[in-house]
Amino acid sequence: MAVVLIFVPRPSLSLHPSYGVSLGDDVTVRCRMSHSPSRVWLYRGVTSELYRTADTERDTAEFSLLNVIPDNAMTYRCRYKVLGSGQTSELSDPVELVAIDHSYPKPGIALSPAGRVGSGSNVTIRCQGRDYGGPTLLYKDGSSAPIQRRDPDVGGTAVFTLFGVTPADGGTYRCSYRIGGCCSLSSPLGDNVTLEVVPQGDGGELRWTPPWTVVGGCVAAFVITLIFVVSFLLAARRRRMQRTGSPGGEKRFRSPDLL
Numbered sequence: 117m118a119v120v121l122i123f124v125p126r127p128s129l130s131l132h133p134s135y136g137v138s139l140g141d142d143v144t145v146r147c148r149m150s151h152s153p154s155r156v157w158l159y160r161g162v163t164s165e166l167y168r169t170a171d172t173e174r175d176t177a178e179f180s181l182l183n184v185i186p187d188n189a190m191t192y193r194c195r196y197k198v199l200g201s202g203q204t205s206e207l208s209d210p211v212e213l214v215a216i217d218h219s220y221p222k223p224g225i226a227l228s229p230a231g232r233v234g235s236g237s238n239v240t241i242r243c244q245g246r247d248y249g250g251p252t253l254l255y256k257d258g259s260s261a262p263i264q265r266r267d268p269d270v271g272g273t274a275v276f277t278l279f280g281v282t283p284a285d286g287g288t289y290r291c292s293y294r295i296g297g298c299c300s301l302s303s304p305l306g307d308n309v310t311l312e313v314v315p316q317g318d319g320g321e322l323r324w325t326p327p328w329t330v331v332g333g334c335v336a337a338f339v340i341t342l343i344f345v346v347s348f349l350l351a352a353r354r355r356r357m358q359r360t361g362s363p364g365g366e367k368r369f370r371s372p373d374l375l
Contacts, residue, residue, distance in 0.1 A: 216302050
């Protein structure tokens with residue numbers, strides 16, 4: 117006789133807190149179902165080994181990880197069975213618990229070119245750490261997930277390139293590196309660098325202020341001063357002419373015949 121398996125909607129799995137967890141912190145793993153009461157199984161690791169089981173009357177089952185240790189830092193999934201009906205869900209999508217190990221040094225970071233760049237430019241970000249067997253991750257403030265990941269070279273440096281940046285790429289960047297091995301361990305986030313992207317004009321050049329607008333006030337002041345000086349000199353000459361001569365400007369001399 118054939119056995120028919122009836123599946124119910126798969127559950128969703130989440131971590132609380134979802135990121136920034138350090139060794140020694142407490143984490144809650146929450147599996148949310150669409151049916152209850154249910155029996156819930158929590159799996160972990162790449163092989164999805166059964167880790168814990170819980171029965172719940174609600175649509176959510178919670179599993180607590182107290183005082184997180186390296187062995188807790190890995191991938192988790194869950195599934196459930198509706199009690200009384202035998203309906204079973206598929207496994208949820210995986211979530212990864214990454215724990216920060218503060219015994220590892222922070223990576224350094226450098227931006228090239230530094231300062232402002234124009235839209236369309238290519239920007240290089242170098243993260244300098246150590247090669248502990250895992251990738252280096254680049255983060256942008258405002259997002260908990262890394263925007264890029266690279267394997268470091270033998271010296272521990274990972275190079276990230278942002279091609280054709282736009283103002284939306286502006287912001288603060290940091291990096292960290294993963295620790296290779298059995299567990300999802302990470303270094304602390306390093307110092308930050310700030311990228312400022314300036315929009316381009318229609319001609320494809322950076323927007324700038326023409327020199328004549330910068331010195332326009334000085335030129336206007338010079339012209340006004342020059343006009344004032346010329347007017348003063350003309351007025352002074354006119355007064356001298358009025359004191360020493362006729363209105364026509366010619367001097368009056370006695371005729372030699374009258375002497």
